[in-house]
Amino acid sequence: MTQTTDQNIKKTVKKLVLVVFAMFGFGFALVPLYDVFCDITGLNGKTNTEAATALIDGVDESRTVKVQFISRTAQGIPWQFAPMTNEISVHPGEMKLVKFYAKNESTRDIIGQAVPSVSPGVAAVYFQKIECFCFNHQPLKAQEEVEMALQFYVDPELPEDVKTLTLSYTLYDITAKVES
């Protein structure tokens, strides 16, 4: 093998190794990229994780939107968890307060975390929570029960064709994660 071939080989290898590392990084970069993308487009039904401020502009009384609440418990959390209102009608911009009921039915203390998701996904960014139990951990002692509040409004910018919103909460046991 001639010397120039040798040098060319080294050069090519170096470039390719760089590509390998760049693509490994790209795989991880997809994580924040996906979050940003979903934030903007509301693709995955994730709502804002921060509290919204109360709306100043008025209420749009010409429209009514149905908001439904559902709940489920992820495998392994021995809690009762259910909305106390299953469905309400709201005007966009109108503030509402609903409650969820939770009870730790086990004999140990458990920390729960509710994760919201809105369907249809495009409506997620228009669902504004002023106060939500999902912003915090929910520690419940054995057999303790609690009523948890959710205060929200639907943004008047909500696309016209959305008539019904479903807000689903999944409750996870995060005791181990918090303690470690």
Add this chain to the structure above:
Amino acid sequence: MTTEAIHDSHDNHDGEHHDHKMTGIKRWLLTTNHKDIGSMYLWFSFIMFLTGGAMAMVIRAELFQPGLQIVDPDFFNQMTTVHGLIMVFGAIMPAFTGLANWMIPMMVGAPDMALPRLNNWSFWILPFAFSILLASFFMEGGAPNFGWTFYAPLSTTYSNGSTAFFVFAVHIMGISSIMGAINIVVTIMNMRAPGMTYMKMPLFVWTFFITAYLLIAVMPVLAGTVTMVLTDTYFGTSFFDAAGGGDPVLFQHIFWFFGHPEVYIMILPAFGIVSTTIPAFSRKKLFGYSSMVYATASIAFLSFIVWAHHMFTTGMPLFGELFFMYCTMLIAVPTGVKVFNWVATMWRGAISFEVPMLFSIAFVILFTIGGFSGLMLALTPVDFQYHDTYFVVAHFHYVLVTGALFSIYAGAYYWLPKWTGFMFDETLAKAHFWCSLISVNLLFFPMHFLGLAGMPRRIPDYALQFADFNKWVSIGGFAFGLSQLIFLWVVIKCIKGGEKAPAKPWDGAEGLEWTVPSPAPYHTFETPPKID
């Protein structure tokens, strides 16, 4: 070459035939010779093929009748998962790497791969990867049971404890593939004989060149994905865990960003092989050489922007569904160009039907059937019905078994005389072809109907109305499995002896590999050949 001959030439460095092989096991452990390494890859892949095949036999035995009779559901899931992993990473991919190792240096007129020692490493870490994967069968909880696609949270929250084994095995396979791919790119870019411009390279070399780039681009993403699965499972991160702010759908996006280019990694080299064999047995030049090169490159490019066709049912917005639907259907255009060119090559050719040609023609027809079912799956509205049914299983087995695997057989039969120096037993090889052809269709064709009728994939039991078809599918499966043993027989017989092969046993064959004697000497093209 006999062992004695190897021994004789051991310290004969300046002898006529330049052979300085080591003896015994050391020859194989320490070899940096591209032909030795190619052979090891091919043998390894065949062993893995039989291992994965044995698992398929368990699957088909369980599905022979409705009800649970032979294995429990958890073990059934381990079978489907490890079958898939072994066939993809252990059988098809190493077989292609083996062919690349053997043929690319000879085809471009180079004395060896550019990085021979790296080549040795790429191969020798593979047995470790698969030992780790297979060892997990004997651990508590068993082997991976979450599907070869290892969707979170099946592989994280609900893992049976095999995730760590799985992840490390995949890491090692990935490193091996990346090193192998780097070697191929570097060899092709820097070691071509003077005068061999890019557009003069055999199409076989082109397809491996492009495939190697795909590997370099997406294997690191796979490595990242399994790493995230590992940390989610054992170190408390929440990439894919909604409880901690992650998203399981993100897993599917990252996985399929790797996964779709991966399926093209398993088919582009196949295109290269049949683009070599079809002209040889049609005694015509390949029709539309440059359009083949461009078609291959555009397929490779498009493969990066279609991944979400595996995720139509995850609740994408309409725009996303449309985008991925049209992009996916766009791939059918360059693929169609290829099929057209193969047929046009055969058109009015002086065709003869030697075994490599039989496998190649079967490839063209049956791969096209797989492409058509792919097009059906690409239609978003109907994919809601077909997704996760046996229709998908039929689709990918047509493109992978009658596609990728058949092309590997075509290549193996085509170059066997060059590798061993003997002609293979034509009668036996024809028996292998016809048995495989009939049984493979009995095995996979009825799966289309099972899927359309609603039979879900990855289940150990099924509703009664699917019983008849499943029985035939299983019979086809056993027959196909047994037929592959004929191939082993042909190869062993061909290594042991037979009719002496001339330097160019196929009169229509073209390429530098046929200018050296058969069997190919241990070292070829130490002085580069002249290309005109």
